[in-house]
Amino acid sequence: MTNAQQRAEHFTQALRAAGVRITRQRAALLDVLAEAEDHPDAVELHRRSKDRAxxxxLSTVYRTLTALEEQGVIQRHQFEGASARFEHADGEHHDHMIDVETGDVIEFCSDRIERLQAEIAREMGYDIVHHRMELYVRRRSNGKA
Incomplete structure (x- = not known):
């Protein structure tokens, strides 16, 4: 069984636990969402799902996404100036850079940033319980990374 198949099965079980009936349309949406390696919004998920079902x-897509989010198996990201985007919640912690010109979402991990955040919280008398970091970026005009 592939990762996407395992993820789709996990989504299916989460919906059943929430008392949601798994219709042919929902099953198609779960497959599309499980296969997504990007951060699609509901309209894009609807477009992709229509090929299969x-x-x-669109209301089925929204209701299903809400139920999956409530079950904790997907995450909703409300990036500034854009509609909510979704990703599966089974991956390692990561942060996001959002290209303000293209809307592309780039995932990244930085041990340095994680250590610095923990250090700042500790210095102020806190422990981090949860966090999200979003950097809004624009590619440099000289093209250098």
Whole structure:
């Protein structure tokens, strides 16, 4: 069984636990979401799902995403100036850079940033319980990374 298949099965079980019926349209959406390696919004997930289940409605997509989020198996990201985007919650912690010109979302991990955040919280008398970091970026005009 592939990672995407395992993820789709995990999503299916989460919906069943929430009392949501797994229709053909929902099953198609779960497959599409499980296969997504990007951060699609609901409209994009609807577009992708329609290829597999032509009768799927946008409201079904929204209701299913809400139920999956409530079950903790997907994460909703509300990046500044854009519609909510979604990703599966089974990966390692990572942060995001959002290209303000293209809307591309780039995942990154930095041990240095994680250590610095913990150090700052500790100095102020706190422990980090949860955090998200979003950097809004623009590619340099000289093209150098």
């Amino acid at each position: 032509p009768g799927i409605s």
